[in-house]
Amino acid sequence: MALFARTPVAPLEYSRTLWMRLWVGAVMVFLYAPLVVLMIFSFNDSKRNVVWRGFTTKYYEKALGNDQLVEALINSLTIAALATLASLVLGTLAAVMLWRFRFPWKGAIDGTISLPIIVPEICLGVAFLMFFAAVGWPTDLVWPFNLGAITIAHITFCFPFVTMVVRSRLASFNREQEEAAKDLGASEGQVFRDVLIPHIKPALVAGALLSFTLSLDDFVITYFTSGPDTITFPVKVYSMVRFSVTPEVNAASTLLIILTVILTFVALKAQGVKAIAETH
Amino acid sequence: MAEQDWKTSKRTFAAVSLPTLFWVVVFFLVPMAIVWLYSFGENRGLTDIEFSGTLNNYKRATEWLYISIFGKSFAVAALVTLICLIIGFPVAMAITFASEKWRPWLLLGIMLPFWTNLLIRTYALMMLLGTQGFANKGMGALWEGTSWIKTLVGLQPLPTWEPVQLLFNNFAVVFGLVYVHLPFMVLPLYAALDRLDRSLIEASLDLGAGHFRTIMRIVVPLAAPGIIAGVMITLIPALGAYLTPDLMGGTDSQMIANVIERQFKKANDWPFGAALSFLLIYAMFALIAIQSMRKKVPEVR
Numbered sequence: 001m002a003l004f005a006r007t008p009v010a011p012l013e014y015s016r017t018l019w020m021r022l023w024v025g026a027v028m029v030f031l032y033a034p035l036v037v038l039m040i041f042s043f044n045d046s047k048r049n050v051v052w053r054g055f056t057t058k059y060y061e062k063a064l065g066n067d068q069l070v071e072a073l074i075n076s077l078t079i080a081a082l083a084t085l086a087s088l089v090l091g092t093l094a095a096v097m098l099w100r101f102r103f104p105w106k107g108a109i110d111g112t113i114s115l116p117i118i119v120p121e122i123c124l125g126v127a128f129l130m131f132f133a134a135v136g137w138p139t140d141l142v143w144p145f146n147l148g149a150i151t152i153a154h155i156t157f158c159f160p161f162v163t164m165v166v167r168s169r170l171a172s173f174n175r176e177q178e179e180a181a182k183d184l185g186a187s188e189g190q191v192f193r194d195v196l197i198p199h200i201k202p203a204l205v206a207g208a209l210l211s212f213t214l215s216l217d218d219f220v221i222t223y224f225t226s227g228p229d230t231i232t233f234p235v236k237v238y239s240m241v242r243f244s245v246t247p248e249v250n251a252a253s254t255l256l257i258i259l260t261v262i263l264t265f266v267a268l269k270a271q272g273v274k275a276i277a278e279t280h
Numbered sequence: 281m282a283e284q285d286w287k288t289s290k291r292t293f294a295a296v297s298l299p300t301l302f303w304v305v306v307f308f309l310v311p312m313a314i315v316w317l318y319s320f321g322e323n324r325g326l327t328d329i330e331f332s333g334t335l336n337n338y339k340r341a342t343e344w345l346y347i348s349i350f351g352k353s354f355a356v357a358a359l360v361t362l363i364c365l366i367i368g369f370p371v372a373m374a375i376t377f378a379s380e381k382w383r384p385w386l387l388l389g390i391m392l393p394f395w396t397n398l399l400i401r402t403y404a405l406m407m408l409l410g411t412q413g414f415a416n417k418g419m420g421a422l423w424e425g426t427s428w429i430k431t432l433v434g435l436q437p438l439p440t441w442e443p444v445q446l447l448f449n450n451f452a453v454v455f456g457l458v459y460v461h462l463p464f465m466v467l468p469l470y471a472a473l474d475r476l477d478r479s480l481i482e483a484s485l486d487l488g489a490g491h492f493r494t495i496m497r498i499v500v501p502l503a504a505p506g507i508i509a510g511v512m513i514t515l516i517p518a519l520g521a522y523l524t525p526d527l528m529g530g531t532d533s534q535m536i537a538n539v540i541e542r543q544f545k546k547a548n549d550w551p552f553g554a555a556l557s558f559l560l561i562y563a564m565f566a567l568i569a570i571q572s573m574r575k576k577v578p579e580v581r
Binding site for chain 1: 283284285286289292293295296297299300301303304307308309310311312314315318367370371373374386388389390391392393395396397398399400401403404405406407408414459462463516517519520522523527537540541544550553554557558560561564568
């Protein structure tokens with residue numbers, strides 16, 4: 001039965017049976033084949049994406065020479081970085097509040113904080129469109145202030161994820177450590193900085209990665225929140241895909257995929273595969 | 281250890297609670313309240329909206345056209361969730377019982393697409409499924425191969441291969457949504473299976489149950505909370521999906537999110553769009569309420 005089995009397969013070693021291996025292999029092909037094809041065809045020397053006509057990097061030059069596309073990418077990265085920082089702070093504070101204190105209306109507040117995770121993206125997008133229209137949010141600010149509206153929207157849907165991840169990590173915190181620190185003369189702030197933060201660090205790394213990718217990934221909410229002059233990478237790619245499918249889109253996509261992979265591996269290097277996987 | 285009462289250290293409590301509460305109220309509850317108010321308003325002219333407390337927007341949502349789109353969105357989301365569960369369950373099992381060395385990498389393999397941009401993944405799939413794409417080419421080659429073998433054994437050759445329309449129809453929407461949401465299903469399933477007490481499975485196998493029976497009678501009931509979590513995590517975003525039906529669907533594969541979007545961009549009917557948004561949110565609440573009711577059943581027994 002088993003593929004490459006050197007020792008007999010134990011009853012619970014499901015992952016060593018042939019059928020399981022074929023199934024997992026097929027799923028991996030299903031998940032990765034489209035991305036690999038996309039990346040290969042970014043080097044194709046043809047206007048259309050169908051037949052291989054030789055290797056070229058000219059579409060990378062074209063994509064990087066496309067000012068709008070580069071601007072969109074810079075905007076997206078700026079928004080993601082700002083939203084991640086703010087989400088880490090807000091999310092950690094919320095997690096500490098929910099973990100440490102007992103207060104009136106706790107259940108309702110807890111539910112409301114995680115609500116942005118459940119509310120469909122389209123509804124959140126619509127809500128921000130109406131909100132920024134109602135308060136008359138200025139749309140003609142200079143960079144980077146013109147990204148304010150999008151950043152605010154992104155923080156709202158990113159920070160509950162940080163709260164979730166940090167809170168599950170806090171559950172394993174031994175409060176006696178905190179008391180010991182206080183007995184030894186640490187102030188509230190010192191306890192937070194030197195005892196609590198080191199303990200939740202893996203959750204912060206995972207939360208940061210999650211926020212950054214969620215923000216970078218978001219199309220729907222940004223589509224509704226962005227003004228006429230502020231484009232982000234997904235919004236730009238969307239209009240390019242709608243307009244025509246060119247290898248330029250492939251080249252730009254490949255760059256972003258590579259960025260995602262690098263980010264993932266940086267996070268893994270910092271925390272190890274297991275820690276990141278466990279916080280999910 | 282017990283939670284601390286907020287009154288015992290008011291300053292710390294204020295420091296951790298005020299920023300969060302401020303943000304949630306101003307940048308989440310207020311925008312949602314505005315949508316809710318708009319849903320009871322009506323258009324007066326191009327940009328003026330009067331909050332007249334009318335229920336007309338909700339009445340209009342019960343027209344057959346919108347009911348059928350709601351129904352279709354539910355059907356598509358349910359089908360996508362079912363397919364994800366069928367594909368994802370064995371994968372989660374394989375990850376759970378993989379060796380220490382392999383497990384993190386398999387998990388990473390599932391998580392990496394989850395972190396990759398949704399638009400890029402949709403675009404990649406569109407490239408593959410187009411009439412000139414590889415899916416069609418692959419099937420064409422198979423078809424021609426079969427035809428050639430048939431002539432070889434003296435049968436009539438098959439008619440020439442006509443590319444099938446794989447994109448811009450309902451099939452493409454379901455396929456695209458499964459592709460996008462599969463990691464959402466596998467990760468919670470894995471989390472649930474990983475917590476399972478393996479000795480129970482071993483006991484079942486020792487007592488003579490087959491693998492299939494063990495999975496159906498032991499693993500599935502024990503992992504039920506994780507399975508339900510996975511179903512909800514897949515069903516909810518699939519129900520509100522906008523991008524996949526928009527880019528990969530045809531004219532008849534509109535889902536509810538696409539209809540909402542149209543009210544805000546082309547149709548410029550904000551109150552009706554607001555009403556539809558809230559109906560979608562109510563639908564989510566109903567799903568979550570059903571889930572939490574299910575959770576309580578075993579405790580009652």
